[in-house]
Every structure is written in structure tokens, then in C-alpha cells.
Amino acid sequence: MKGGCRRGDVSSVKTKRAYVIGSGPNGLSAAIELARAGIHTTVIETQAVIGGGAHSAELTLPGFIHDVCSAVHPLAIGSPVFQSYPLGEHGLHWIQPPLPLAHPLDSGDAGVVERSVDATVARLGAREPYRRLAKGFARDWSLLTDELLKPFKVPRRPLLLGRFGLHALRSASWEARKLFSTRRGQAVFAGLAAHSARPLESPGSAAVGWVLGLAAHAVGWPIPRGGSQQITNALASYFQSLGGSVVTGTRVRSLDELQNADAVLCDLGPREFLRIAREKLPADFARKLESFKLGPGAFKVDWALSGPVPWRNRECAQAGTVHLGGGLEDVIESERLPWEGVAARRPFVLFVQPSLFDETRAPPGKHVGWAYCHVPNGSTSDMTERIEEQVERFAPGFQKLILARQVLSPADFERYNPNYTGGDILGGAQTLRQMVFRPTRSLYRTPLKGVYLCSASTPPGGGVHGICGYHAAKLAQVEMEKS
Ligand SMILES: Cc1cc2nc3c(=O)[nH]c(=O)nc-3n(C[C@H](O)[C@H](O)[C@H](O)COP(=O)(O)OP(=O)(O)OC[C@H]3O[C@@H](n4cnc5c(N)ncnc54)[C@H](O)[C@@H]3O)c2cc1C
The missing domain is CATH 3.50.50.60 (FAD/NAD(P)-binding domain)
Incomplete structure (x- = not known):
């Protein structure tokens, strides 16, 4: 070609x-x-x-390659x-970290999403409908994406799309409670859905949770x-x-x-x-x-770190992405507040640690960390401390590793890229x-x-x-x- x-x-x-x-x-x-x-x-x-x-750049110190936006x-x-x-x-x-995603809880436990549906079902206490649907959808991933990722038209596979739509159109909070019997399973689904930056009680907020969860099984969550x-x-x-x-x-x-x-x-x-x-x-x-x-804004922090993040739950070190926000109710509240004009006191944080799996990203023994949370569109709140507290909550000693940081507020995002109005x-x-x-x-x-x-x-x-x-x-x- x-x-x-x-x-x-x-x-x-x-x-x-x-x-x-x-x-x-x-x-x-x-x-x-x-x-x-x-x-x-x-x-x-x-x-x-x-x-x-x-786009990637040395945002903090020489030799530390950070992803400015997507990671x-x-x-x-x-x-x-x-x-x-x-x-x-x-x-x-592409590099596939051993685990696509981990979601630690205060108890020291962590929900993890594995590539295998069966392993994930066992780890998260997923109920039978999740196992059946996830297996089917992950198998039909390319057919499903063919339907979902095109402009809205008469579907070529109405049954497949209909089955997906029945779940995707629900609220993420309802779907999480219905599909998972454990706290860690419910928290994981809420975290997946939170990527949509929508209130998790709203209809349709489950869609992104399903797409990202299925993607973890079907194609992984790789980093370049x-x-x-x-x-x-x-x-x-x-x-x-x-x-x-x-x-x-x-x-x-x-x-x-x-x-x-x-x-x-x-x-x-x-x-x-x-x-x-x-x-x-x-x-x-x-x-x-x-x-x-417009949707909520993003507030982001990138760190140059003197060592790997000291996760309390060791499995977090196997995951490219770690969701930090506690249980289902915490994540729901954190994602609702930006829509009410409030920056969450304990925000749900999306954290990525690429240098654990890609040695080109930082000098030997050193690491980069990438994290952001949602804030009201155009917010001027400085979330640096709150984001760092959330990492510290699940990785005591994290703050001592910080060599340098760069912060991007909603206004910084809009200056960087005129498309990111108010940090959306x-x-x-x-x-x-x-x-x-x-x-x-x-x-x-x-x-x-x-x-x-x-x-x-x-x-x-x-x-x-x-x-x-x-x-x-x-x-x-x-x-x-x-x-
Ligand atoms: C913090 C953050 C984290 C993200 N994480 C992920 C992730 O992990 N995975 C993922 O898949 N997605 C992620 N995304 C979303 C993803 O980056 C965007 O959805 C995607 O880049 C959109 O692509 P685009 O081509 O539509 O527009 P953009 O990537 O926004 O590109 C638009 C381009 O147009 C240029 N431009 C604007 N105005 C003009 C002009 N007048 N003249 C000339 N050039 C102009 C801009 O400079 C920019 O380069 C993230 C985004 C951010 C900011």
C-alpha cells in the first residue's frame, strides 16, 4: 500500500x-x-x-519524555x-503492559482488568451477564467497532448493535451495581466509564465504560x-x-x-x-x-520521578494505567461535581506510568508519571496538591520521589491547542x-x-x-x- x-x-x-x-x-x-x-x-x-x-515532549527535565495529552x-x-x-x-x-488497568482501594485490595475475560470475571466478581456479554463483544470487537465508529446510519448488524445498545444506554452507576458483586468490580467499571467525563448517573454513561473494558480484552491498552x-x-x-x-x-x-x-x-x-x-x-x-x-475541563500534572511509584498494592506496578479514586460512590461524586461547577476535593485521577514498560521514556532508574482529573470547564482551581494526595493515598512515599513537575490547567490546555476550549x-x-x-x-x-x-x-x-x-x-x- x-x-x-x-x-x-x-x-x-x-x-x-x-x-x-x-x-x-x-x-x-x-x-x-x-x-x-x-x-x-x-x-x-x-x-x-x-x-x-x-504529542510528547521533555516537559520537566532532560531525558524525561512526557505525553502532553494522550498516553x-x-x-x-x-x-x-x-x-x-x-x-x-x-x-x-506498541508495548502492552502486563495488565491494562488496576484500580486500588483503601483496603489495600485492587481491582484489575486482565486481557482474559475469564480471569477478569474471577478477579472482579463479575456476574454471568458480564462474562457472557464481554466474551461475545470482545470476540466481535471488529464488527462492533465497525458499527460504533461510523456516523449514525442504519446498522449492518442490528442485533449486535442492539445488544450493545441495551447496556451502553444505561447509566454507568446502574450497570456497575448490576454487573459486579464486589466493591472492586464496581469501582473498576465506574473508573472505565469516567473516561467519558460525564456524570455516571446519566443515561448512556455506561457506553464508554463498556467500550474501554471490551478494548482491554480485545486489543489491550497499549502505549507506543x-x-x-x-x-x-x-x-x-x-x-x-x-x-x-x-x-x-x-x-x-x-x-x-x-x-x-x-x-x-x-x-x-x-x-x-x-x-x-x-x-x-x-x-x-x-x-x-x-x-x-462543552464538557468539563482537565487539570493535568506530569512528574519526573527518582524511582518507580511505591504502590501499596503490588499489582498496580504491572498496569500501564492506574485509576485512583476509591470506590464506586467516590468516583460517582468526583465525576458529578465538575458538572455542578465544583472542583472535587478528592478527584478521580487517571494515572499512567509508561516508563515502567518503556525504558526510552526516562534516564536509567528514573520514571515519568502522567495524571489528570476532571474539573469544571474553564476552572481556575489548582488541583496539583489534590492529585498528588490521591497518588500518595494509594502509594505512600510517592511525593518524596518527585524531582520536578509540570502542571497544565484548563487555560494552559486551551493555549496549547485552541480546540481544548475551557480545557475540554x-x-x-x-x-x-x-x-x-x-x-x-x-x-x-x-x-x-x-x-x-x-x-x-x-x-x-x-x-x-x-x-x-x-x-x-x-x-x-x-x-x-x-x-
Ligand atoms: C490530557 C489529555 C489526555 C488524553 N488522553 C488520551 C488517551 O490516553 N487516549 C486517547 O485515545 N485520547 C486521549 N486524549 C484525547 C485525544 O488526545 C484527542 O481526542 C485527540 O487528539 C483529538 O484529535 P483531533 O485530531 O480531533 O484534534 P487535536 O489532537 O486537538 O488536533 C488539532 C490540531 O489542530 C491545530 N490547530 C488548531 N487550530 C488551528 C489553526 N487555526 N491553524 C492551524 N492549526 C490549528 C492544533 O494545534 C492541533 O495540533 C487526551 C487528551 C488530553 C488533552
Whole structure:
């Protein structure tokens, strides 16, 4: 596939030109799809370095490589779009930690998710419906993702999707209590669902819990060797091998700057899109974009550490990701408060420890730590101490290991990437309505001819998977063919 166009792909549009604004994973997958169709494609990125939400850097001390945003990638390794690219040939190497996930409790016990469904069922006290459904869904993972990760249409496998929907549409709190007989099982499911940044009592909040839990069984929760920048570098290298070009350090301020294009794909959230296109947009479309609901913000801390985290429960050292927040009720409260405008006193913390499994991430014997929690959108609360207290709670002695730290508040996130409005890192709230209609009912299409949205603010939403970019590019190709 390398360097070539797939047969049958829009030969009539070979001399066309496209621009992609933004080099996040969706911008790059959109660019790859256009380049694979023979369209002369340029990616324009405001930052000096490409990647958007998949970017790594020495944030603290020399030799400590931190993931600025995404760190763990079940959605990337499980993405049918990325699976169709030869990313291994372009330098991407996945590392699977022995355990995808651990969730310690104050008792010293920990819930763990293993690759094996049976082992996980036994460890978490999962009831029979979980075992049966998880086995079936994990086996049918590629069929299920094929249904879930495309824009909403008549399903090709209605029974499979219906079975999934029956569970996904429930609240995570209800599903956790129903499916697990142990405190650790309930806490694990709540933690999985908390990645959606939605209140866990709301309908549909179980969906992300199911998807991430199933992904752990079906494809694992891997980290890329060298950090998430390596996903970006592999995508960009493949894109360039197809003849595409990338321009960095250039912020597009108006669509007028790109007048000679047949298509412009915007890896932008609604607010940034409005900034560059407002005067051209019909007022009602602009209003719809303005009313797109944002999710909570993120507050993140990265650490350079003098040693591995001293987890009280030793199994936590086998897991790439550790969820810190206590039991089900604690996680529910922590995820509800940001929606009520309150920064939690004891926040649910997502913690990742990549250097335990990838020696390229820190000098010998030293480690990096990555953690964030949800806060109200635009919050100015400093959560550094509260996050560190949560790590200390399950790993006494952690704070003594800190050599240096870097903190990213919601405002810092927005400065780093204009898409992260108020620190919302998922491209908009994942409410039931916005999971389907993102950011408007027109999805990728805008009222402007040849201009499309392709960021995580379009279906299927947040995460490093490139699927939003793929669908937008396919739509652009079809419409270019017609014009
Ligand atoms: C703290 C954090 C943790 C996360 N953890 C994970 C994780 O572990 N796993 C996971 O799968 N996902 C994770 N995510 C989410 C994931 O990173 C995003 O959902 C994903 O990057 C979205 O990709 P995108 O291509 O839509 O947009 P982005 O990655 O946001 O890329 C958009 C790009 O457009 C550029 N841009 C914006 N405006 C302009 C302009 N006017 N001109 C030119 N360029 C512009 C930006 O600089 C950026 O590079 C995390 C995100 C954050 C912030």
C-alpha cells in the first residue's frame, strides 16, 4: 500500500488540491485518505511540532519524555482506520503492559482488568451477564467497532448493535451495581466509564465504560514505544510517503488564506472553526456551533520521578494505567461535581506510568508519571496538591520521589491547542445527543462548499483513532468527484 493510491479511488480528482488545518490524529488520517486518493494535500499546523493531542515532549527535565495529552491507546490500536495504514513500517511499535488497568482501594485490595475475560470475571466478581456479554463483544470487537465508529446510519448488524445498545444506554452507576458483586468490580467499571467525563448517573454513561473494558480484552491498552508522538510521527511519515506535505508554525486565521483549494478539512473544534469562518457562515449554523455543549475541563500534572511509584498494592506496578479514586460512590461524586461547577476535593485521577514498560521514556532508574482529573470547564482551581494526595493515598512515599513537575490547567490546555476550549479535551460533551449529532446534525459537512469539519467534535468523538478524519475525507472525496 505504501506510496500508492488504492485502485478505484476517484481517479477523476487526481489533480485536485486539499488543505487540512491541524495535525492531530484526525487531521492526519484525513490527510492520508486524501493523499491515498491522489489529491495534492497539505497539512497546516499552528504549533512548531505536529500531533495536537498525540504529542510528547521533555516537559520537566532532560531525558524525561512526557505525553502532553494522550498516553494510552486502546482506541488507536483498535481503530479500523489506523489498522489499514502500515504504521509499523513507519516506526510505530506498541508495548502492552502486563495488565491494562488496576484500580486500588483503601483496603489495600485492587481491582484489575486482565486481557482474559475469564480471569477478569474471577478477579472482579463479575456476574454471568458480564462474562457472557464481554466474551461475545470482545470476540466481535471488529464488527462492533465497525458499527460504533461510523456516523449514525442504519446498522449492518442490528442485533449486535442492539445488544450493545441495551447496556451502553444505561447509566454507568446502574450497570456497575448490576454487573459486579464486589466493591472492586464496581469501582473498576465506574473508573472505565469516567473516561467519558460525564456524570455516571446519566443515561448512556455506561457506553464508554463498556467500550474501554471490551478494548482491554480485545486489543489491550497499549502505549507506543517512545510516547504518543510516535503515533503522530508514523502517521505523518506515511502521509509524506504518499506525496503529502506538512507546514508547521502557521495558524490559519481565515479560510480566505486557502482560496485555491478544492477542499479544506478542519481538524478544529466549533469555537476555533467559528474564529476562522464566522463571516462566511449563515447565522443559524454559527448559532448551532455556538450552542454545542462543552464538557468539563482537565487539570493535568506530569512528574519526573527518582524511582518507580511505591504502590501499596503490588499489582498496580504491572498496569500501564492506574485509576485512583476509591470506590464506586467516590468516583460517582468526583465525576458529578465538575458538572455542578465544583472542583472535587478528592478527584478521580487517571494515572499512567509508561516508563515502567518503556525504558526510552526516562534516564536509567528514573520514571515519568502522567495524571489528570476532571474539573469544571474553564476552572481556575489548582488541583496539583489534590492529585498528588490521591497518588500518595494509594502509594505512600510517592511525593518524596518527585524531582520536578509540570502542571497544565484548563487555560494552559486551551493555549496549547485552541480546540481544548475551557480545557475540554474530548472535543465537546459526550451527551447522548452529542454522541450522535456532533457538532450539528450535518456532522462533517458545513454550509460552505468544499469545507468540512474532521476533529473529535465530529462522530465518533474524542480519542486517538483517526476515524473522524477518515469519514470527513471520504465525504470530501465523494463531493469533489461530483463537482
Ligand atoms: C490530557 C489529555 C489526555 C488524553 N488522553 C488520551 C488517551 O490516553 N487516549 C486517547 O485515545 N485520547 C486521549 N486524549 C484525547 C485525544 O488526545 C484527542 O481526542 C485527540 O487528539 C483529538 O484529535 P483531533 O485530531 O480531533 O484534534 P487535536 O489532537 O486537538 O488536533 C488539532 C490540531 O489542530 C491545530 N490547530 C488548531 N487550530 C488551528 C489553526 N487555526 N491553524 C492551524 N492549526 C490549528 C492544533 O494545534 C492541533 O495540533 C487526551 C487528551 C488530553 C488533552
